[in-house]
Amino acid sequence: MDEPKHVVDRKKLWRTVIELHQVKLGFSRADAVNYVIMEWLCKGEIDPLLDAIETGELDDPVLSLIARMFMRDKRLPYYLTVHRQSGKGAGKKPGSLYRDMLMALTYEVLSKQLCSEKAFDETAKAFVIGVSSVRRAVSWYRALKLQAIDLPTIKKS
Numbered sequence: 001m002d003e004p005k006h007v008v009d010r011k012k013l014w015r016t017v018i019e020l021h022q023v024k025l026g027f028s029r030a031d032a033v034n035y036v037i038m039e040w041l042c043k044g045e046i047d048p049l050l051d052a053i054e055t056g057e058l059d060d061p062v063l064s065l066i067a068r069m070f071m072r073d074k075r076l077p078y079y080l081t082v083h084r085q086s087g088k089g090a091g092k093k094p095g096s097l098y099r100d101m102l103m104a105l106t107y108e109v110l111s112k113q114l115c116s117e118k119a120f121d122e123t124a125k126a127f128v129i130g131v132s133s134v135r136r137a138v139s140w141y142r143a144l145k146l147q148a149i150d151l152p153t154i155k156k157s
Contacts, residue, residue: 104141
C-alpha cells in the first residue's frame with residue numbers, strides 16, 4: 001500500500017528547516033545545524049541530534065546544551081536521563097571494576113601468608129564488604145587471567 005502524499009518525512013523536514021535558516025537568515029551551515037538541533041531538543045525532539053551524531057556535525061554549543069540537560073538545568077523545558085534497558089541486570093558501577101581487581105590482588109597477597117579462608121575474611125574486613133563479594137571478585141579475576149587478558153599480577157621480590 002502506497003503512503004499518502006501528504007505524509008512528511010521528518011528527516012527531510014528538519015533538513016529543510018536547516019536550509020531555510022541558511023538561505024533566508026544567512027546562517028552558516030554549522031550555525032543552522034546547531035540552531036535547529038538546539039531548538040528541536042528544547043521542544044523534546046531528538047531526531048536532528050541523532051542525525052548530526054551519525055553525520056559528524058555535532059558541535060560544541062549542542063554538546064553544552066546536552067550537558068545542561070543532563071544536569072537538569074531549571075531554565076530548560078526538558079532534561080535528559082540514562083536508563084538501563086529492561087532485563088539487562090543492575091550493571092557495575094565504573095569504580096567496581098577497580099575495587100574488585102584490588103580485592104582479588106589483596107586476596108592473592110594474603111593467601112600466600114594465610115590459609116584461604118582467613119585470607120578471604122581479612123580481605124573482606126579490609127574492604128568492609130562481605131566474604132561472598134570477595135569470592136566473586138577473585139573468581140572474576142581468575143577467569144580474566146585464564147582468558148589471557150593483560151592484568152596486573154603480584155611479583156615476588
